[in-house]
Amino acid sequence: MPKGYLCLVLHAHLPFVRHPEHENFLEEKWLYEAITETYIPLIHVFERLIEDNVKFRVTLTLSPPLLSMFTDPLLQERYVRHLAKLIELADKEEGRTYGSPFHETALMYKKRFQEAMFTFCDRYNRNLVTAFKDFQDKGRIELITCAATHGYLPFMMLYPEAIKGQIKTAVDLHTRHLGKPPAGIWLPECAYAPGVDEILKECGLKFFFTDSHGVLYASHRPRFGIFAPIYCPSGVAAFGRDIESSKQVWSTQEGYPGDYDYREFYRDIGYDLGLDYIGPYIHPDGIRIHTGIKYHKITGKVDLSQKQPYNPRQADEKAALHAGNFMFNRQHQIYYLANLMDRPPIIVAPYDAELFGHWWFEGPKWLDYLIRKIAFDQDVVEMATPSDYLQNFPCNQVATPCSSSWGNKGYHEVWLCGANDWIYRHLHIAAERMTSLANKYSNARGLHRRALNQAAREFLLAQSSDWAFIMSTGTMVEYAVKRTKYHLLNFFQLQKEIQGNCINEDNLQYLEYKNNIFPDIDYNWYANRTELPKAASL
Amino acid sequence: MSVLFPWLFWVLILVAAVVFLWPLRRTRTANKNEYENLSPPLFNEEFSEELNPPAALSSHQLQRPPEPELPHCYGIDRMVLLARDPHWLFAYWEITATKQDEFTNNYGPEAWSATHPVLRIYDITGIDFNGKNALGYTDIHISESADNWYVQVGKPDRSFCVDLGRMFPDGRFITLLRSNAVTTPRASLSDRLDEEWMWIEGLYRTIGKFQFGTSSPMIIEELAMRSAALPLGISSPGLNNDK
Numbered sequence: 001m002p003k004g005y006l007c008l009v010l011h012a013h014l015p016f017v018r019h020p021e022h023e024n025f026l027e028e029k030w031l032y033e034a035i036t037e038t039y040i041p042l043i044h045v046f047e048r049l050i051e052d053n054v055k056f057r058v059t060l061t062l063s064p065p066l067l068s069m070f071t072d073p074l075l076q077e078r079y080v081r082h083l084a085k086l087i088e089l090a091d092k093e094e095g096r097t098y099g100s101p102f103h104e105t106a107l108m109y110k111k112r113f114q115e116a117m118f119t120f121c122d123r124y125n126r127n128l129v130t131a132f133k134d135f136q137d138k139g140r141i142e143l144i145t146c147a148a149t150h151g152y153l154p155f156m157m158l159y160p161e162a163i164k165g166q167i168k169t170a171v172d173l174h175t176r177h178l179g180k181p182p183a184g185i186w187l188p189e190c191a192y193a194p195g196v197d198e199i200l201k202e203c204g205l206k207f208f209f210t211d212s213h214g215v216l217y218a219s220h221r222p223r224f225g226i227f228a229p230i231y232c233p234s235g236v237a238a239f240g241r242d243i244e245s246s247k248q249v250w251s252t253q254e255g256y257p258g259d260y261d262y263r264e265f266y267r268d269i270g271y272d273l274g275l276d277y278i279g280p281y282i283h284p285d286g287i288r289i290h291t292g293i294k295y296h297k298i299t300g301k302v303d304l305s306q307k308q309p310y311n312p313r314q315a316d317e318k319a320a321l322h323a324g325n326f327m328f329n330r331q332h333q334i335y336y337l338a339n340l341m342d343r344p345p346i347i348v349a350p351y352d353a354e355l356f357g358h359w360w361f362e363g364p365k366w367l368d369y370l371i372r373k374i375a376f377d378q379d380v381v382e383m384a385t386p387s388d389y390l391q392n393f394p395c396n397q398v399a400t401p402c403s404s405s406w407g408n409k410g411y412h413e414v415w416l417c418g419a420n421d422w423i424y425r426h427l428h429i430a431a432e433r434m435t436s437l438a439n440k441y442s443n444a445r446g447l448h449r450r451a452l453n454q455a456a457r458e459f460l461l462a463q464s465s466d467w468a469f470i471m472s473t474g475t476m477v478e479y480a481v482k483r484t485k486y487h488l489l490n491f492f493q494l495q496k497e498i499q500g501n502c503i504n505e506d507n508l509q510y511l512e513y514k515n516n517i518f519p520d521i522d523y524n525w526y527a528n529r530t531e532l533p534k535a536a537s538l
Numbered sequence: 539m540s541v542l543f544p545w546l547f548w549v550l551i552l553v554a555a556v557v558f559l560w561p562l563r564r565t566r567t568a569n570k571n572e573y574e575n576l577s578p579p580l581f582n583e584e585f586s587e588e589l590n591p592p593a594a595l596s597s598h599q600l601q602r603p604p605e606p607e608l609p610h611c612y613g614i615d616r617m618v619l620l621a622r623d624p625h626w627l628f629a630y631w632e633i634t635a636t637k638q639d640e641f642t643n644n645y646g647p648e649a650w651s652a653t654h655p656v657l658r659i660y661d662i663t664g665i666d667f668n669g670k671n672a673l674g675y676t677d678i679h680i681s682e683s684a685d686n687w688y689v690q691v692g693k694p695d696r697s698f699c700v701d702l703g704r705m706f707p708d709g710r711f712i713t714l715l716r717s718n719a720v721t722t723p724r725a726s727l728s729d730r731l732d733e734e735w736m737w738i739e740g741l742y743r744t745i746g747k748f749q750f751g752t753s754s755p756m757i758i759e760e761l762a763m764r765s766a767a768l769p770l771g772i773s774s775p776g777l778n779n780d781k
Contacts, residue, residue, distance in 0.1 A: 158718055194721075216727060217723070217725070219728055219730065220728055221728045221729070221731055403724075410623075411622065412621075412622050412623060424618070425686075485606075489606055492608075492609075
């Protein structure tokens with residue numbers, strides 16, 4: 001038996017950015033970039049580990065918007081076109097960089113893009129969900145879900161039906177695509193408030209994660225700190241994030257991704273090269289964007305223009321070194337903890353999947369080295385998923401976790417500040433109205449049913465925590481504000497039409513086509529048999 | 539003759555002009571029809587079209603219909619209270635005209651202007667609040683136009699409820715709206731130690747001092763600040779136009 005466990009959690013999520021109305025939507029490129037730079041490289045890592053018969057266990061969230069976009073034929077088609085353009089550009093780059101210190105890197109990109117094309121089209125027939133399902137079925141990856149549109153749950157506590165709608169929709173979609181219901185959930189933004197767990201339990205979920213203080217500051221002081229899960233009074237387990245391992249990867253100062261040998265994110269040929277050359281590969285209006293082809297390394301604390309050429313082999317060696325260092329630190333952590341506990345500790349290390357490959361270009365490589373080292377070089381640490389751990393150690397302390405998130409300052413300020421607080425006045429009314437619609441029309445058929453389901457979709461899309469987050473960061477606010485208003489207005493319009501029995505079928509059909517997330521949604525999930533919560537009695 | 543000659547001259551010129559310009563006019567008409575398929579012209583006089591080709595018209599002269607806006611009020615008396623962190627609450631509210639009328643009916647036509655709005659923050663930790671049994675309260679005098687407020691309570695792990703009311707000069711407070719109850723999150727380890735679950739010092743020694751929020755939202759904020767672009771690497775066209 002190992003002395004302790006490492007629970008590596010990758011949270012893969014992007015907001016629903018499908019825009020059938022235009023061919024060149026910049027926000028849609030978030031998805032394409034993430035596929036090329038994160039999801040496919042991760043798939044390659046897992047494929048090779050399985051090929052080489054390496055034993056590993058990783059927990060991965062596939063958020064419902066991401067599942068929906070992965071399986072959407074229009075986006076699949078557009079991604080293939082996007083990737084073909086990228087390959088064309090990489091081809092030109094091969095020639096352009098010939099004889100320069102960038103040539104090797106150019107060849108690397110060309111090969112990567114070609115491999116991505118093969119993986120996407122030939123191996124998985126354009127549907128990447130198949131890849132993840134395969135890893136799940138082979139017992140290597142535990143796939144968990146997330147709230148339907150990554151809604152910020154603590155601010156829905158007044159309207160538990162809204163939380164239920166988020167969770168039930170997510171569990172349903174996950175089960176349809178992955179063949180079995182998820183055992184656990186990644187709460188959007190790692191945000192928990194007491195009471196959320198009861199709805200998770202109702203939806204069949206057995207565990208979730210909180211930030212470190214979510215478990216540490218629980219109602220009763222947890223005996224094993226964050227190194228063992230606690231059970232909420234509802235019986236759902238909460239795993240707290242480990243601080244040390246998070247910092248090593250996340251921190252922009254001391255973290256691995258800032259190493260000088262790693263690739264620099266901000267020097268991209270989309271910005272560096274002349275418009276006559278790069279024009280066809282950026283936005284048709286001449287707006288410069290990241291192409292994904294970047295030739296420089298971080299180099300040091302120097303100006304972007306002073307960055308040195310990237311050296312793939314050097315970076316690769318660094319990734320191996322960092323993987324070894326990460327494992328070494330976990331071993332020591334576990335040695336120490338194991339003396340103090342009556343069971344092996346579990347170290348929970350969650351990361352945004354998009355950190356790997358997209359921001360931290362060498363991240364997937366690091367992951368590959370780490371997993372191999374853990375499998376072959378030692379026997380102190382073993383990888384485990386929350387389900388594995390709970391099966392082995394079903395008896396845990398009971399306490400209610402503390403309301404928290406993994407955002408700046410640890411609570412809810414990022415999603416409730418001067419820049420975004422206005423949204424809740426509308427989201428709450430919509431939540432109330434969605435539930436009264438579901439209560440009132442419990443057996444709707446035909447057009448009515450379609451309108452009710454679309455109302456639920458629009459409501460869900462307005463709830464994405466991504467919008468509130470973008471508003472608070474101050475960049476690209478316009479898009480986030482637009483999306484919030486747009487979906488809320490659609491919802492209120494549908495609500496009016498449903499109640500007035502005057503559904504505009506053309507408009508409904510358009511919305512169904514445009515905002516086509518969750519085809520199997522059931523508005524009845526919003527129904528509530530008891531009275532909605534009211535203010536404390538006057 | 540000498541009088542007629544200039545007339546004849548001008549008539550001839552006019553005829554010549556008509557003859558030469560006729561084909562031009564026809565092609566222009568055809569173009570106009572094409573344009574009409576693209577976008578309806580703003581004016582029917584031809585000169586306007588000559589001066590402003592329709593393509594330019596649509597982007598410069600045609601004012602886009604204003605984007606639909608969310609309603610500011612929903613006609614419901616309500617106050618919602620949210621706990622933002624261990625120290626701060628956020629409340630938003632809406633008072634309908636009916637509510638205001640009700641107040642005026644009860645306290646006289648001058649009552650509204652004679653009073654000012656006040657938020658009363660009740661500490662209701664551990665009690666079933668009935669409006670009178672709070673452990674204590676704090677009043678915050680707010681501006682007449684406010685419809686939301688951040689309240690610094692500075693008390694982790696306590697429960698609160700907020701009344702929005704009007705205060706008379708003599709200190710009388712009339713409640714208009716009452717919020718839901720919320721509890722602020724804890725900001726430290728709990729001192730509730732079960733006898734069966736002993737606390738082990740050593741476990742926490744490895745944790746030491748730590749900072750919240752070393753995570754993706756944090757990293758995005760940091761990176762975004764550094765480069766004024768989201769690290770996902772894309773910015774919307776609208777945003778770039780602003781620059």
